[in-house]
Amino acid sequence: MRFTRELAAVVALLVLFGALVRSGAGRIVLPLVSLVVAAGLVVLLLKQPAYTRMAVGPRTRILESVPSDTEAECVECAAPATRIRHYVREWVVLGVPVVLLDEGRVPVCDDHRD
Template sequence: MRLLRELAAAVVLLVIVGVLARSGVGRFVLPVVGLAVVAALVALLSKRPAYPRTAVGPRTRIIESAVESADVACVECGSPATARRRYVREWVVLGVPVVLLDDGENPVCDAHRD
């Protein structure tokens, strides 16, 4: 289903570009859009990548840190948690996160850190 939506969006985009290319307005609009796309790519490629540069599409990262307080319980067994895992699901283009899809935190104990 998602593939069909992406294909439909690509077809609509190509139709709009085709209409602009045949009109007089396209002489001014298409170069501006082209420069904006190039500027966006330069901005994306200048950032430090969170993923490999070849990564494109939805990706998940897990960031682990120590728990500050002792009253936090493990989500798996209820014992005192020793680590806090933050997961981040993002849409990635050329290794750079572009859109945050989902995120959250899970405190875990040593037995459930695997």
């Protein structure tokens, strides 16, 4: 469902772009849009990337934190959890996450951290 919405948005943008190219307003609007897109790319490339700059495709990040609730139990042994592992699976283009594919959290104890 998410893919169909994104595909519909891309098609709508291409139709709008085609209409602007054929109209007189395109002489003003298209250079401005090009400048905004270029500025957006510069901002993305200057930010600290979540992945290496050449990363393309699905990637997974794992972040650890201390549990805020004392009720969290380890998924392996049901002992009290000492860490929460947050995993994020994303589609990446040039080191920048573009689409979130999956996310979740896994409480673990010190014995099962590895």
